[in-house]
Amino acid sequence: MRREIPLAITGIVGVVFVVQYFIPHFPFSRMNDWFSDWFSIVQACAIWLGALNLLKISAQKIAARKSDWIYSIVIVACFFLIVIIGFIEGESFRGQGTAFSWLYDYVYTPLSATMFAILAFFVASASYRAFRARNFEATLLLGAAFFVMLGRVPVGDMLTAFLPDGYRLSALASWVMNFPQAAGQRAIMIGIALGIVSTSLRIILGIERSHLGGE
Amino acid sequence: MRSRSSISPGWTLLLVTTLLVCIVAAPTFGQMPDDGVITFEDTVQVMVAAPTSLIATDHKYDDGEKIDLQWVPSIDDLPGIGTVVGYRIYRQDDGGVAEVIANLPAKANHYRDENTELGHTYIYSVAALTDGAEFMSNLTESISPEREWIDFSKRYLFLIALLVGGAVIYFIEIARRGKKLFVRKIAGLEAVDDAVGRATEMGRPILFIPGIQDMDDVQTLAGLTILGRISKTIADYDTEIFMPVSRSLVMTAGREIIKSSYQTAGRPEKYSDNMVTYITDEQFGYVAAVDGIMVREKPATVFLLGAFFAESLILAETGNYIGAIQIAGTARPAQLPFFIAACDFTLIGEELFAASAYLSEDPKALGSLKGQDVGKAVAMVIIVVGVLAATMGQAWDISSMNSLVDILKTIFSTS
Structure with missing residues (x-):
């Protein structure tokens, strides 16, 4: 049961x-x-x-x-600090000028933004690996990425200023994004939609039970 | 001697005053006051035509809570002239006093009243607004909203769902009768056993990250179904697994799954609740904690299976940095390139949903994948037909092809 x-x-x-x-x-x-x-x-x-x-x-x-038990003290202290301040300030704890919102604006938000900012460096290192021209597909990817990135910044159009309007790098970048890229993404989306239908049916029919454990 | 044609000083003063008033008042024509409030005292009234042909109709296929209004805008609502500054919708509820229910900008010609009640009767009118005056349209016939049982606007979607769902159930039944079905190999899933074995040989833990969404997200559910399969192998190999989560409900589900796997493997004593821990609901707080765990514990294998957002690359790159073998999967197309760049194997979209069936090798589950393929085949045929029809229709102006494109658009339009 x-x-x-x-x-x-x-x-x-x-x-x-x-x-x-x-x-x-x-x-x-x-x-x-x-x-x-x-x-x-x-x-x-x-x-x-x-x-x-x-x-x-x-x-x-x-x-x-x-090991690193000192960080656990920070977790516990921060947990109680924010909970106690929230309870003391009552229903208006999110209002302007409250200690809760100060902690949120000046402690949580900068820390969160710092973590997010790390992404810039990770994008660079991941791109470096992804764009190494090891085979035909990777070279194609490198070429497409090169032209799209160049087409998205003003210097791309400056370099191809001698060409008519619709043939400059920005137009090429838009074409890559609007057609090959969009087509590939839509193909993935169709697959995802069908996958969701199939998974849902398996769960509804009770064929898929592993999320309940023991199967 | 006074000239007969001369004007008296009194008349001159009156004329000058009138002229001054006209000059001062002229710029206010067709303008809204700064505070957005129309005041009859401050402005000069301009006569405009009222909206015409106002019709109220019951909104189709709803629960009786909407009425649609349509009208022809005032003929003085012209581009650039600006005598009509907007429209005001009035409603009489069961013969009561007419009340304003909406103010719309100029050029508006329709409105949907979404606050009607069943059994009530409504009469509407629309007023064209100028700076300081309203010019009312005729009243509509009295109308009552009606509720419908079936939403026929979704009939094509229903038929498509029936086709795909029917194909899935048909192939499940075929598989249940013992027919062998071919399912192509998925590299990322073939590597699962190797990845778990690697962690066992190295004596290092396995990290499983089920995304940052809750149990109401199908990707999280797909990730947890895969966990169900993987954790059995982990329990068999007696390897250590650690699963930090960002949602409490995922924590309880994850614990239940891993606990059952250890029990099935005959090692219930090896299971500990500490294998699955809640970190925080906050996206980057969770990322910081998981990154810290990766760098300190140095897991040999990292599974990233579920719904991921901006944190996908931060997690995957950290896993790459510590030298873990990484198997990732998500149904978010925007995050797939990051996983492909940073992970050893990536389950792309549908593969994430197929993974559990694939790993279980249960014929019924594999049958559902075949049914899914029928849906894909139908989609491919329709895309090819649609592309050909649209190209031929535009290139050679073939009306039958254009009609075919219109039919396909009607059937597959989601709006």
């Missing part, structure tokens, strides 16, 4: 959700909203599982003085 009940719920809800997409009549018209609300409620309750797990693991690390 531990597996049959989730499978039955998945099957019934799956079928109902497919059906509701084609039926505008109440109660089908509201089902999407209801299920979204229910999911949000479950999600909000489940966040405590995650938060408590994080605290538990950090506390274990501190107690056992495992």
Whole structure:
């Protein structure tokens, strides 16, 4: 029963959700909203599982003085700091001038932006590897990337200023992006859509059970 | 002696004052005041024609909550002249007082009232607005919204879904009867056993990252179904797995999957809840933590299977930097190039969804992949027919080809 009940719920809800997409009549018209609300409620309750797990693991690390346990102290301290400030400031904790928003704007956001900024360097190193002309396909990729990148900056058009308007590098870059690139991406999208249909049917029919464990 | 034709000073003063008033008032014609409020005192009224042919119709295929309005704009609503500054929609609910329900810009000729109630009767009118006056259209017939059971505007989508779904179920049934089906090899999935074996030989852990979305995302679900297969191999090989997650529900699902795999492998004592840990819901906080784990623990194998966004390359490049063998898969086309550049194997789009069936070698699951191929074959045929028809229709102006293109557009249009 531990597996049959989730499978039955998945099957019934799956079928109902497919059906509701084609039926505008109440109660089908509201089902999407209801299920979204229910999911949000479950999600909000489940966040405590995650938060408590994080605290538990950090506390274990501190107690056992495992390697880098000092960072666990930072996690626990930051967790309680933000939770306590949020509770003290009440409903308006997100308002301007609150300590919570100060921490968010001047601590969290810069840290987050720093992580995001690392992407610039990773793009460079990944591009270096991807664009090495090892075989025909990689050389093709290198050529396309070269012209697209050059076509996206003003110097591309400056270098090809002697050509008529529609034949400059910016036009070539747009053509590569709008036709070969878009065609390839749409082919992938069609495959993804069919893959989702197939996976959904496997789950609804109970053929796919590995997400429940033990299969 | 006074001339007979001369004008008295009183009349002269009146004329000058009138002229001054006209000069001062002239720039205000056709302009909205700065504060956006029309005041009758500040402006000069301009007569314009009212909108005409106002029609209210029940919105088709809804739950009785929408009514569509259409009208012909005022003939004075002309480009560049600007005497009509907008339109105002009035509604009478069950014979009550007419209330303003919307203000629209100039040139508007339709509106959808999405706040109607079943059983109520509505009468509408539309007013053309100038700077300070309203010119009302005729009233509509009274109308009540109606609800429908079937949305026939989605009929083609329903037929396509029926075709693809039917093909999937048909091939599942064929496979169930024992017919052998050919499924092409997927390099990334062929490498799973080797990747797990490598970690076992090196005595280093395996890192599994199921993306940063929750359980309501089909990519996360696909990632977890693959985890179900991989964790069995991991439990058989008695290798260590670590799965940091960014969603609590994914944590509980992941734990359940890995725990079951260890039980199936006959090693329940080897399982620990610490194998799956929640980090944070915040995207870059999660990335920072996972990058730290990668650099400190140096896993031999990294699986990146699920929904990824900007963090995809940060994670994959860090994995590449520590020398881990990486198998990635996502259904987000924008992130695929990053995985292809930084990982050893990448499951492209549909391969992510096929992975679980492929790894399980269950005939029924493999049958579903065959059904998926039918959908692809149909899509290919339609694309070729559509491209040929559009090309021939435009190049030689063949009306039948143009009609065929229109039919295909109607069938496959998503809007």
